[in-house]
Amino acid sequence: MAFARNQWYVAAYGDEVGRDLLVRTVLGEPLVLYRTEAGQAVALADRCVHRRYPLSASRLDGDTIVCGYHGFTYDSGGTCVFVPGQQRIPRTARVPSYPVVERDSFVWVWIGEPDRADPAGVPRAPWLADPGYAVVRGMEPLNARYGLLVDNLMDLSHETYLHGGYIGTPEVADTPITTQVDEDRGVVYVSRRMDDAACPPFYARSTGIQGRITRWQDIEYHPPCLYLLHSRIAPQGVYPPADGPDSAAFHAEIVYAITPSTEDTTYDFWAVARDFAIDDESVGEYLRTSNHTVVMQDVTALNLLERVIAAEPDKYQELSINIDTGGLAARRMLARLVEAGAPQRALQ
Amino acid sequence: MAFARNQWYVAAYGDEVGRDLLVRTVLGEPLVLYRTEAGQAVALADRCVHRRYPLSASRLDGDTIVCGYHGFTYDSGGTCVFVPGQQRIPRTARVPSYPVVERDSFVWVWIGEPDRADPAGVPRAPWLADPGYAVVRGMEPLNARYGLLVDNLMDLSHETYLHGGYIGTPEVADTPITTQVDEDRGVVYVSRRMDDAACPPFYARSTGIQGRITRWQDIEYHPPCLYLLHSRIAPQGVYPPADGPDSAAFHAEIVYAITPSTEDTTYDFWAVARDFAIDDESVGEYLRTSNHTVVMQDVTALNLLERVIAAEPDKYQELSINIDTGGLAARRMLARLVEAGAPQRALQ
């Protein structure tokens, strides 16, 4: 599976990046991340120019990073400022530095040609840093290619079978979806609106609703990295008013950042932001634990599926049905991003 | 090492197959086995047609199997009877089902073209289900290609060196063998008849014979899967009468089913059926423990040999002597079965 280069990817949560060195591999590129004394997040290639020793196995000295093998020292822009045994520093002694943008609690890095990086192109998940919402979140490393996680999240009918007892009920698998593709903005939309559904424990316990619900799942996927699920939960029959706020409903903004690490590993960043019970820590703890369990059910299933697909590459065939419309649209958009982001050839 | 397709293979013992899903990989093909409510053993391809999720990571609903990822549901013939989110089931939604025959406590599956499967072609080991015999048995997964186990079992001179103290004595390695090949029936016969041999602990303790023995080892190998060792033990000088039953001797029917799993793993099914002390559970327990130890000595040796051969594929050379006649005949017959069982090309 090819990668879409020249795109923004989430490398970490902001509070993971500090004065200890953090290692992440994004699109196969090894990164070391840290924060300068002034607080600026830095992402450098994690390979010393001398003998390729990982800079992450080293230490900071102020804002510089000192290689733990022979002491080559780099500033936060990747320029070498010290080599052992001589005064002259070779002009080519620099490691690549990656454009970094912090938004909505995420540290985004640009993988591709640095001069094409536009911070305005970072897609947004504002609820994650909005005081009107309470957030639980985490990150799980996945031993599966990122496309399997995209497939998983674009087709929520699996909630009924893989996540029964948490977020799945029969109505999710039974209710048809509508899919829209906005080629200009580069977004795939998938909606499933259940007018009369059982309330799964995840929402029954966190919202306090008793009885059946009206449940809306509105997905926005911004390939390659950001996935948003607008989840609206209300007592059965309660719909948004024609004007005014939708205050009789409960809203959960479920955010995934899907960051390819290597060909067959992925960082699965997940967060749930809610506009209800925002000061009730017991609800937060319940949602954190429940959603972590749901994520781990996906991780277990996708790791298994990766092993199957990797072991039988010549037997790959699938059968797609209506529920796969959103996932197939996402694959097509990803394929175009892969093509568009590939290194330009000389004659073009 | 190529596989011989269009043949019967032992996938399990009958009592391993029930209402819990059993996973076995035979000739590289992933199978899920279970038993219908009426008791019929079923073997299906362990891959959902939708996204290849293993059906074995799922559950039974009556006689149907429900995929644990998105709920695709198959009947015991492999036909899909339910898909999520729509009424219409695609005509191509079916997983391969494998012909199954139960014989002599084994569940045999046909790997190849289903319409060529003939239950009459299943080779027999009737002692395993004969009330006149007592049976101990087991199965060990082997991390070695199946040919190494065939070699091992066709040349019992290794008993002297690898299984000394259990079933080996000097006479096994010292006594020449006779080999016969029945091309029409597809059987290799190897006999070693020791007129005056030490009695190894395996037989001394189970038969109660004191002193030296006359020991016959008559092998029948029915490639690819079934190996029979007719073992006759009697006090030294006691031979079968010209007519009437051989009641002064002790008979052990030692059965192996050699089932290739992947290129370098094998299922090693083993059983010892005896016509003596059949109600003496202490003898049974002793033979079970002893034969398991012997099998594990082989497993350890063959796993080691597999690592050697896999790591040095370009250095493969051997030196064969008289004791290898049976093993070489078996290899030739296997090679013909591989050729005969290969998928037919279009113009043939």
Added chain:
Amino acid sequence: MAFARNQWYVAAYGDEVGRDLLVRTVLGEPLVLYRTEAGQAVALADRCVHRRYPLSASRLDGDTIVCGYHGFTYDSGGTCVFVPGQQRIPRTARVPSYPVVERDSFVWVWIGEPDRADPAGVPRAPWLADPGYAVVRGMEPLNARYGLLVDNLMDLSHETYLHGGYIGTPEVADTPITTQVDEDRGVVYVSRRMDDAACPPFYARSTGIQGRITRWQDIEYHPPCLYLLHSRIAPQGVYPPADGPDSAAFHAEIVYAITPSTEDTTYDFWAVARDFAIDDESVGEYLRTSNHTVVMQDVTALNLLERVIAAEPDKYQELSINIDTGGLAARRMLARLVEAGAPQRALQ
């Protein structure tokens, strides 16, 4: 990375070779080592001619080695002297035996054409068997290609960064080196002479010197296998007299044997011989523990570097500076030895 064949390599310390079978893989060739009843060290190929079973998984019978699978038996020259089931022993039944020389506590084996083996070509490390010196030593298996250990040892500026607190001080990285190459004798010399340096704990505690030191590091690398570091430690300003012994200084002869095992594993034999405090076991124990720690710091770093290089073979690039002069000379000499030792082609 290619190997230099037709060279002597250290396979073991002499006291590792006895009546128990020892397995070592040198330049990809599996060896079994043992000592005859008369005390002669023997190295045979660790593969039975019959079915390639490792002879190391077997046992000695006097000076012969008996294969644990079918009993093929070899004398200490590798000639087969027994096969099971028949009197005639095939003429080709022999395993390669390797020329062996014991020198300076090492067991050297010749990997290549046996008739080119000249014991006079074994390079010497006489301090290891000299009663005027006390020796501490060990061997660590390295999960890295041998070239990384050569690089490591030829450029001691890494002592400052990787071994600070043990043998490294700032002066090592700061002091330029001089490099000489003797093409005729096949030796690379690297010297670093520090006139006024901090005394690292390794020498402060073992010599008792207080205050600053004059520290000389004189390397002789005899490719492919033997590395000598003549380390001279004296109170600051104390130099060898114009004539007479250098008795005011402390001398440590630090010896490494770098033996390629496979493409990406290496035996790292290390020894420290000292001419001071030779009867003080507490100094010996301190140096043994300290040097083992230093070696394990290298092992950890090189294992990490191997994983990086192996995972990114197409990204290999380096930037070399003055400190690398010795390492680059060593690489060039190794490349010539690889070429010279390669099997001769028919027309040459």
